[in-house]
Amino acid sequence: MSDTTIGLLGIAGLLVAMALRVPVGLAMLVAGILGSMAVAGPMGIMAGLTTLPVEQFSNHALSIVPLFLLMGAFAGRAGLSQLLFDAARDWLGHRRGGLAMAAIGACAAFGSICGSSLATAATMTRVALPEMRRHGYHDGLATGVLAAGGTLGILIPPSVVLVIYAVLTGQNIDRMFIAALVPGVLAALGYMAAIRVQVMLNPDAAPAVPRIGWSERLRGLARTWPVFVIFVTVIGGIYAGVFTPTEGAAVGAAATGLFALVRGGLRRGAFTEVVMETASGTAMIFMIVLGAAAFNGFLALTGLPMQAAETIGGLDVPPIVVLAAILALYLALGCIMDSLSMILLTVPIFYPLIMALDFGLPPAEAAIWFGILALVVVEVGMITPPVGLNVFVINAMSGGTPMRDTFAGVIPFLVSDVLRILALVAFPGITLGLMRLLY
Amino acid sequence: MSRADPAPHSVQGRGEKASRSGGPFRTGFGPVGVLCRLVAMAGGLMLVAIAAMSVISIIGRWFAGTSIGGLEFGPVPGDFELVETGTAIAVFCFLPQAQLARAHVTVDLFTMRAGPALRRALGVVADLLFAATTALLAWRLTIGLEERLTYGETTMILGLPQWWVYVPGVAFMALTALACLTTLTATLRGAVPPTEAEAAAAEAGTASEESRR
Amino acid sequence: AEVTLRLHHFFPPTSAVHSKYFADWKQRVESQSGGRIEVKIYPAMQLGGTPPSLFDQARTGQADIIWTVVGYTPDRFPEAEVFDLPFLPRSAEITSQAAHEFAMKHLTSRFEGVKVIAAHTHSPGLIHTRDREVRTPEDMKGLKLRGPSRLINSFIEALGAEPVGMPVPQTAEALSRGVIDGTVLPMEGLDALRLQELVHRHMVFAGENALYTTMMLVAMNQAKYDGLPADLKKVIDDNAGIAEARAIGRVMDQADAPVVAAIEKSTTNRIIALTSAETDRFRAVGAEVEKAWAERMTARGIDGPALIEEAKALVAKYAAQP
Numbered sequence: 001m002s003d004t005t006i007g008l009l010g011i012a013g014l015l016v017a018m019a020l021r022v023p024v025g026l027a028m029l030v031a032g033i034l035g036s037m038a039v040a041g042p043m044g045i046m047a048g049l050t051t052l053p054v055e056q057f058s059n060h061a062l063s064i065v066p067l068f069l070l071m072g073a074f075a076g077r078a079g080l081s082q083l084l085f086d087a088a089r090d091w092l093g094h095r096r097g098g099l100a101m102a103a104i105g106a107c108a109a110f111g112s113i114c115g116s117s118l119a120t121a122a123t124m125t126r127v128a129l130p131e132m133r134r135h136g137y138h139d140g141l142a143t144g145v146l147a148a149g150g151t152l153g154i155l156i157p158p159s160v161v162l163v164i165y166a167v168l169t170g171q172n173i174d175r176m177f178i179a180a181l182v183p184g185v186l187a188a189l190g191y192m193a194a195i196r197v198q199v200m201l202n203p204d205a206a207p208a209v210p211r212i213g214w215s216e217r218l219r220g221l222a223r224t225w226p227v228f229v230i231f232v233t234v235i236g237g238i239y240a241g242v243f244t245p246t247e248g249a250a251v252g253a254a255a256t257g258l259f260a261l262v263r264g265g266l267r268r269g270a271f272t273e274v275v276m277e278t279a280s281g282t283a284m285i286f287m288i289v290l291g292a293a294a295f296n297g298f299l300a301l302t303g304l305p306m307q308a309a310e311t312i313g314g315l316d317v318p319p320i321v322v323l324a325a326i327l328a329l330y331l332a333l334g335c336i337m338d339s340l341s342m343i344l345l346t347v348p349i350f351y352p353l354i355m356a357l358d359f360g361l362p363p364a365e366a367a368i369w370f371g372i373l374a375l376v377v378v379e380v381g382m383i384t385p386p387v388g389l390n391v392f393v394i395n396a397m398s399g400g401t402p403m404r405d406t407f408a409g410v411i412p413f414l415v416s417d418v419l420r421i422l423a424l425v426a427f428p429g430i431t432l433g434l435m436r437l438l439y
Numbered sequence: 440m441s442r443a444d445p446a447p448h449s450v451q452g453r454g455e456k457a458s459r460s461g462g463p464f465r466t467g468f469g470p471v472g473v474l475c476r477l478v479a480m481a482g483g484l485m486l487v488a489i490a491a492m493s494v495i496s497i498i499g500r501w502f503a504g505t506s507i508g509g510l511e512f513g514p515v516p517g518d519f520e521l522v523e524t525g526t527a528i529a530v531f532c533f534l535p536q537a538q539l540a541r542a543h544v545t546v547d548l549f550t551m552r553a554g555p556a557l558r559r560a561l562g563v564v565a566d567l568l569f570a571a572t573t574a575l576l577a578w579r580l581t582i583g584l585e586e587r588l589t590y591g592e593t594t595m596i597l598g599l600p601q602w603w604v605y606v607p608g609v610a611f612m613a614l615t616a617l618a619c620l621t622t623l624t625a626t627l628r629g630a631v632p633p634t635e636a637e638a639a640a641a642e643a644g645t646a647s648e649e650s651r652r
Numbered sequence: 653a654e655v656t657l658r659l660h661h662f663f664p665p666t667s668a669v670h671s672k673y674f675a676d677w678k679q680r681v682e683s684q685s686g687g688r689i690e691v692k693i694y695p696a697m698q699l700g701g702t703p704p705s706l707f708d709q710a711r712t713g714q715a716d717i718i719w720t721v722v723g724y725t726p727d728r729f730p731e732a733e734v735f736d737l738p739f740l741p742r743s744a745e746i747t748s749q750a751a752h753e754f755a756m757k758h759l760t761s762r763f764e765g766v767k768v769i770a771a772h773t774h775s776p777g778l779i780h781t782r783d784r785e786v787r788t789p790e791d792m793k794g795l796k797l798r799g800p801s802r803l804i805n806s807f808i809e810a811l812g813a814e815p816v817g818m819p820v821p822q823t824a825e826a827l828s829r830g831v832i833d834g835t836v837l838p839m840e841g842l843d844a845l846r847l848q849e850l851v852h853r854h855m856v857f858a859g860e861n862a863l864y865t866t867m868m869l870v871a872m873n874q875a876k877y878d879g880l881p882a883d884l885k886k887v888i889d890d891n892a893g894i895a896e897a898r899a900i901g902r903v904m905d906q907a908d909a910p911v912v913a914a915i916e917k918s919t920t921n922r923i924i925a926l927t928s929a930e931t932d933r934f935r936a937v938g939a940e941v942e943k944a945w946a947e948r949m950t951a952r953g954i955d956g957p958a959l960i961e962e963a964k965a966l967v968a969k970y971a972a973q974p
């Protein structure tokens with residue numbers, strides 16, 4: 001059997017194992033181990049396993065991941081989401097659909113200190129869903145808004161998925177974060193526009209709430225200072241060179257931890273919950289990282305990624321078609337897979353391919369541009385049926401909203417996502433502009 | 440499937456959560472469960488220590504070259520190494536508990552509507568595979584430990600022995616295998632592994648404390 | 653092909669040794685074996701693992717041949733550290749031959765499990781700073797520098813600078829953000845990481861011996877070699893040894909040249925050439941580092957002073973050869 005055949009069998013085996021509910025990281029690890037044995041005998045991989053877990057877990061660039069998770073978990077206990085939502089409601093609530101827009105704005109702000117989509121969705125739902133219901137918002141709209149808003153947790157830096165992409169491709173994490181900023185803000189604005197269109201079509205779905213006076217608005221805004229301080233310290237500190245991204249995450253974790261402590265958010269076993277939350281998220285991610293390392297080592301042995309890059313590079317199609325095909329594949333995969341697994345599985349194959357094509361951009365910029373595009377499309381998977389984790393979380397928390405209604409509520413935001421993806425593909429300057437300005 | 444990212448998970452054994460999160464996967468598990476949670480807490484403290492050390496190091500580096508009351512400012516020597524090694528130890532600490540909490544991502548597409556019997560059967564297979572793989576890794580890590588002891592390799596800056604990190608590596612990889620056998624036993628006794636949707640629902644139950652206060 | 657040899661290393665495919673030396677080595681081995689050996693080169697850690705694991709990859713057969721920095725596993729090959737000492741090296745071509753002869757004499761037992769294709773060193777490294785002009789040890793005070801090895805770290809620390817330990821891929825980011833003020837690398841390494849846009853002063857000491865280098869190794873899995881038929885073993889033997897060490901050294905020296913030329917022409921970058929009087933003060937600090945190393949080796953039961961003596965003599969010997 002040729003190495004190529006073994007490689008294809010390995011991929012097929014991986015997909016079958018995943019379909020049979022073998023955890024993704026484990027499936028990649030087992031497929032990687034068995035595949036490497038098939039190509040190169042058991043000696044090599046068995047020797048590799050004596051160090052592989054330690055190597056993967058002690059990767060300095062990945063140390064940022066548990067620290068960002070810890071930061072997000074502390075932020076959830078610090079009462080910041082309530083402050084953010086209250087402030088946004090005071091400013092936007094009196095418009096039709098204003099509470100929904102306020103939820104989006106608060107999600108964006110919370111996303112600026114939380115690196116995870118699910119945590120953002122869950123945290124904001126607790127705060128915003130009861131309020132929207134109290135004012136007569138339709139459940140489908142309310143839950144759809146929060147599911148989509150949750151994706152801002154990843155789209156707005158800091159972002160765990162971006163960290164993984166940067167580590168896989170050797171890009172600077174700080175540049176990736178800067179590049180993600182404008183597309184992230186665009187996402188928030190796009191979602192607000194989607195709400196606007198929805199309430200124009202169906203005014204009953206989202207009644208207005210009473211207008212709030214300016215002095216009260218300003219006071220509410222002032223109360224959100226910790227979020228601004230933490231975001232400016234972490235992202236600003238990384239950009240200004242006070243510390244590296246990993247150190248920035250450490251600073252963010254320490255600051256949110258202190259704040260949660262001062263605000264009384266760590267009482268009565270809450271610290272234990274912070275740790276358990278961080279533990280689950282960290283172990284889940286590093287298990288996939290470990291599995292991907294084994295599986296990608298196996299793929300490299302078979303030579304498949306290089307062959308794929310050569311084959312597609314040899315095709316006589318414009319680069320943009322290749323890019324479109326990849327993005328479409330991500331959207332399709334996103335219906336059933338999570339973003340992190342997708343990035344870890346596919347970037348080692350797609351990245352060399354993209355870098356071999358000419359998009360009229362310098363290689364460093366193409367790498368960042370593709371990273372942001374990949375981030376945006378894989379994150380759409382969080383809200384697409386049949387498996388959309390954000391939708392699951394919010395639907396479960398809403399108690400009684402039919403899943404169908406929540407998925408229906410998400411549709412306008414999916415439309416907004418697709419339009420934004422088209423814009424980001426057509427105009428790389430949206431993604432790269434701020435970075436060019438700052439570096 | 441899906442956890443696009445770190446999902447907050449409920450773990451603690453409070454009644455209301457346990458009932459919401461589908462029984463024994465989130466709490467209990469007897470002495471093994473207690474041990475796994477203790478080890479996870481140790482990992483959490485390790486992370487907090489890493490964060491604190493980094494902050495001290497940044498302050499020291501920022502004021503490098505100055506001194507106050509005879510105290511010379513400077514970065515913590517080998518801070519990068521400490522972060523790397525500390526993170527590795529923390530991850531090893533988290534693995535056993537993550538298995539008990541069913542934190543690992545699965546693809547549900549083809550099994551979402553499967554009955555409990557099928558899901559339990561698949562759960563048994565996955566747990567067996569997980570137990571075997573983590574046992575294999577624990578065994579291979581003992582070889583890694585032996586080799587580090589033989590060759591006496593150290594870290595670049597601090598000269599810390601490389602074998603240190605292998606000790607929690609071996610111990611907690613073995614504990615992870617034990618945790619897999621524990622969930623396996625629970626499944627054999629009738630527990631049904633949660634779907635991603637159920638896991639997400641349980642997570643949501645504890646995702647945020649603030650609104651409860 | 654009858655035999656496939658997977659050659660694994662951590663440098664990018666654009667690096668000089670990958671594109672000039674290994675491409676040539678592959679071609680030689682394949683044609684001399686009449687096509688019975690195929691060499692597949694995997695740069696940039698494509699087969700997985702981290703650079704420090706490369707030696708063990710060759711020893712255990714995960715890769716058939718590897719190229720690595722011996723010092724990536726500190727304290728495992730203590731004798732090799734003599735080539736890290738400040739002010740030891742001459743050009744890579746000269747020092748590589750010295751390193752090879754030294755390794756074949758003192759490191760064979762530590763290299764058990766692999767067949768050495770070549771031990772060598774990289775081209776001489778120097779201190780690069782963002783903007784500070786360093787001419788005296790006082791100028792080093794408070795500088796945050798990424799050091800390449802423990803010995804160079806203790807050298808810059810003895811000079812009053814702060815050695816910062818940081819993974820190589822992070823240096824660009826750390827330099828551009830001012831987390832560190834400089835780095836210590838050979839010119840070619842600077843170019844490979846595109847750092848010359850971030851560090852603008854390059855410190856060159858007077859005299860024939862440059863600041864530092866380190867030992868590197870191309871090695872093959874012993875069992876794989878032993879399993880080859882005699883005529884293929886001969887092909888490997890014909891393409892291993894001190895001549896290979898010299899060839900790699902030459903490639904590395906040559907890779908420095910265009911970088912130096914570009915810096916000399918550049919308006920933003922400047923080479924700071926120290927006088928011999930200025931250099932002497934740095935050499936005095938280097939001598940202390942050397943002494944401390946010898947003592948540390950002696951404490952381990954290794955004759956440090958003799959190793960230093962021998963390494964210096966070997967460098968002098970190959971410097972004298974044409």
Ligand code: NA
Nearest residue numbers: 111153156158
């Ligand atoms: Na974020």
Ligand code: NA
Nearest residue numbers: 335381384387
């Ligand atoms: Na989906």
